[in-house]
Amino acid sequence: MRVALLATCIGDTLFPETSRATVAVLEQLGHEVVFPLQQTCCGQMHVNSGYVREGQRLGERAARVFRAYDVVVSPSSSCVGHLREHVPAFRDRLFELSELLVERLGVEDVGAAFPHRVVYHPTCHSLRVTRVGDAPLRLLRSVRGLELAELGEADECCGFGGTFAVKNADTSSAILADKCAAIEASGADVCTALDGSCLMQIGGGLSRRGSAARTLHLAEILAAR
Amino acid sequence: MRAPTEPFPAAARRELANDQLRANLRNATETIRAKRAGVVAELPDWEELREAGRAIKADVLAHLDTYLVQFEQAVQAAGGRVHWARDAAEANAVVAAVAQSHGVTEVVKVKSLTTDEIELNAALAAEGIEAIETDFAELILQLDGDWSSHILVPAIHRNRTEIRDLFARTIAPGLTSDSPEKLAEASRRYLREKFLDARVGVSGGNFGVAETGTVVVLESEGNGRMCTTLPPVLVTVLGIEKLVPTFDDLGVFLQLLPRSATGERMNPYTSLWTGVTPGDGPQELHVVLLDNGRTRVLRDEVGRQALHCIRCSACLNVCPVYSRTGGHAYGSVYPGPIGAILTPQLVGIENAASLPFASSLCGACYEVCPVKIDIPSVLLHLRAAAVRAKAPLAERAAMALGAFAFGGGRRLALAQRLARLAQRPFLQDGRISRLPPPLSAWTHTRDLKALPRRSFREWWSTR
Numbered sequence: 265m266r267v268a269l270l271a272t273c274i275g276d277t278l279f280p281e282t283s284r285a286t287v288a289v290l291e292q293l294g295h296e297v298v299f300p301l302q303q304t305c306c307g308q309m310h311v312n313s314g315y316v317r318e319g320q321r322l323g324e325r326a327a328r329v330f331r332a333y334d335v336v337v338s339p340s341s342s343c344v345g346h347l348r349e350h351v352p353a354f355r356d357r358l359f360e361l362s363e364l365l366v367e368r369l370g371v372e373d374v375g376a377a378f379p380h381r382v383v384y385h386p387t388c389h390s391l392r393v394t395r396v397g398d399a400p401l402r403l404l405r406s407v408r409g410l411e412l413a414e415l416g417e418a419d420e421c422c423g424f425g426g427t428f429a430v431k432n433a434d435t436s437s438a439i440l441a442d443k444c445a446a447i448e449a450s451g452a453d454v455c456t457a458l459d460g461s462c463l464m465q466i467g468g469g470l471s472r473r474g475s476a477a478r479t480l481h482l483a484e485i486l487a488a489r
Numbered sequence: 490m491r492a493p494t495e496p497f498p499a500a501a502r503r504e505l506a507n508d509q510l511r512a513n514l515r516n517a518t519e520t521i522r523a524k525r526a527g528v529v530a531e532l533p534d535w536e537e538l539r540e541a542g543r544a545i546k547a548d549v550l551a552h553l554d555t556y557l558v559q560f561e562q563a564v565q566a567a568g569g570r571v572h573w574a575r576d577a578a579e580a581n582a583v584v585a586a587v588a589q590s591h592g593v594t595e596v597v598k599v600k601s602l603t604t605d606e607i608e609l610n611a612a613l614a615a616e617g618i619e620a621i622e623t624d625f626a627e628l629i630l631q632l633d634g635d636w637s638s639h640i641l642v643p644a645i646h647r648n649r650t651e652i653r654d655l656f657a658r659t660i661a662p663g664l665t666s667d668s669p670e671k672l673a674e675a676s677r678r679y680l681r682e683k684f685l686d687a688r689v690g691v692s693g694g695n696f697g698v699a700e701t702g703t704v705v706v707l708e709s710e711g712n713g714r715m716c717t718t719l720p721p722v723l724v725t726v727l728g729i730e731k732l733v734p735t736f737d738d739l740g741v742f743l744q745l746l747p748r749s750a751t752g753e754r755m756n757p758y759t760s761l762w763t764g765v766t767p768g769d770g771p772q773e774l775h776v777v778l779l780d781n782g783r784t785r786v787l788r789d790e791v792g793r794q795a796l797h798c799i800r801c802s803a804c805l806n807v808c809p810v811y812s813r814t815g816g817h818a819y820g821s822v823y824p825g826p827i828g829a830i831l832t833p834q835l836v837g838i839e840n841a842a843s844l845p846f847a848s849s850l851c852g853a854c855y856e857v858c859p860v861k862i863d864i865p866s867v868l869l870h871l872r873a874a875a876v877r878a879k880a881p882l883a884e885r886a887a888m889a890l891g892a893f894a895f896g897g898g899r900r901l902a903l904a905q906r907l908a909r910l911a912q913r914p915f916l917q918d919g920r921i922s923r924l925p926p927p928l929s930a931w932t933h934t935r936d937l938k939a940l941p942r943r944s945f946r947e948w949w950s951t952r
Contacts, residue, residue, distance in 0.1 A: 280941050280943060314846075
């Protein structure tokens with residue numbers, strides 16, 4: 265199957281390894297991945313910050329860039345949820361990576377090996393907008409050597425929220441502090457999730473605390489051999 | 490309604506610095522969240538109930554003119570009087586006039602957000618009439634000159650020892666124990682006198698039934714029941730959106746509200762009164778129908794769903810923002826996610842422009858709302874209005890620059906290269922720990938991963 269990759273602006277710029285891992289996992293399974301170079305941003309930041317017209321224009325621009333592809337995948341549940349909700353052209357053909365693998369391709373074991381103690385943080389968009397269900401957990405349970413730990417108050421936000429993290433930095437940091445404490449209490453060395461943006465928040469907090477735990481996108485665990 | 494006096498981020502910063510408050514809030518919200526989840530899970534038709542609640546409220550708002558007149562006629566037919574109040578001043582004047590017509594200088598009050606919204610107590614005080622709060626938590630706040638920080642648990646930010654000291658200072662000299670029994674006993678001794686002496690009671694209302702003219706109040710303590718049955722005169726202030734069409738409709742809300750609010754299957758006291766019953770309860774009943782900005786909210790097709798709210802506070806208890814900052818940060822009698830969408834609409838977006846941004850858009854509020862108010866969507870709608878009303882120039886410029894950079898693949902690639910150059914002075918061990926304002930807001934508590942040597946698109950192009 266030919267799959268177009270939507271890397272997202274943050275992913276493309278800050279987390280290239282996540283998209284590279286996405287390409288690796290899909291190619292390993294025998295699929296063809298294409299990356300339309302005209303892609304930029306889905307417009308979520310603008311819409312969520314009150315700049316609806318600019319954001320909506322970016323969403324429609326993305327729809328034009330990906331017009332030619334029947335299946336589009338992105339390693340970001342947040343951008344997937346945003347586009348499916350706000351740009352009708354994406355509703356039936358844009359998938360978050362774990363969704364594509366488990367729901368659409370019927371794959372749970374991608375042949376990965378990752379001998380670490382891991383907690384999964386279900387990001388708000390993956391839970392309540394994109395609704396990926398237990399697809400990420402199914403994939404993680406099939407990874408060789410991976411020990412899945414419990415995360416306390418897992419369903420609670422990490423405090424990122426886009427520009428909220430800067431506009432309401434004190435509140436965002438207070439929420440983050442509890443998330444970091446829960447990760448540390450789980451004894452995991454890695455916290456994984458489906459969103460680079462939330463992992464940037466959590467990773468930034470863990471790093472500042474000098475925590476032993478680090479963050480890694482699910483795609484990168486799935487690409488580990 | 491009074492607008493917040495300071496922007497949310499500044500108020501939140503002050504509240505967050507209070508460790509005791511944060512510990513109290515975390516314990517209280519976690520407990521009530523777990524209770525709610527338990528009793529909601531018991532009902533196999535919970536989603537149908539939510540949808541029914543939403544549909545009834547949407548119908549009421551769509552035909553509010555009809556239902557209000559129907560309600561007025563039903564109340565009058567049952568021997569009550571109805572007053573229409575465009576704003577707080579008109580509503581307060583009605584209550585004061587009723588009290589004055591009976592020559593009283595004291596009224597007893599049922600816990601009510603609507604009368605807080607119109608600042609009834611202050612208005613009555615100006616007329617020489619003292620309003621005694623009889624809800625346990627409201628009493629605590631009144632005695633201390635404090636104000637509510639939660640829709641349902643107004644004194645959620647106070648603990649037992651603080652309350653014991655306050656009572657010892659005011660209504661119960663010599664009180665030494667801070668056990669719940671002793672604290673309740675102290676308030677009971679004080680309030681019983683007030684109930685027995687009162688000649689005028691004042692209440693809000695959870696629901697008004699258009700078909701029958703019935704007013705409904707749900708509570709836990711029974712003090713509301715005292716206020717609505719002992720004094721010979723009762724004045725009820727009801728927001729116009731509180732109507733339900735028929736008595737049967739109550740069946741939906743009496744299931745939704747207690748489970749969402751206190752996490753109980755049923756609340757201890759549900760009082761219903763329909764006009765006047767000779768020889769039983771108040772012999773003079775006034776119902777004040779309050780607009781105070783509600784018809785303006787009704788004009789907004791997206792925002793009007795905020796008027797569906799039945800004041801359960803489930804959205805507060807699940808909110809990651811509220812459960813850290815508490816209610817005072819919102820600067821309004823309506824705190825939390827519902828406050829963030831209701832307050833700006835009631836006072837005007839330009840007077841509460843920071844409130845719609847006081848959310849990480851996590852969506853937990855929408856998930857628990859018993860009448861399915863899509864709070865995240867209303868927040869986005871109000872953020873757009875706030876930007877139109879008063880966005881800082883620097884922010885507008887940054888957003889325009891962002892939109893330009895995202896205008897094409899080559900532009901983004903150029904922006905990535907420029908950002909890599911710009912980060913150089915701040916790099917330390919592969920991460921950034923200090924940035925100048927406004928990005929210092931990030932690096933104050935969080936590191937930032939350095940931009941990689943190559944973006945994904947650069948890697949892809951050379952693949």
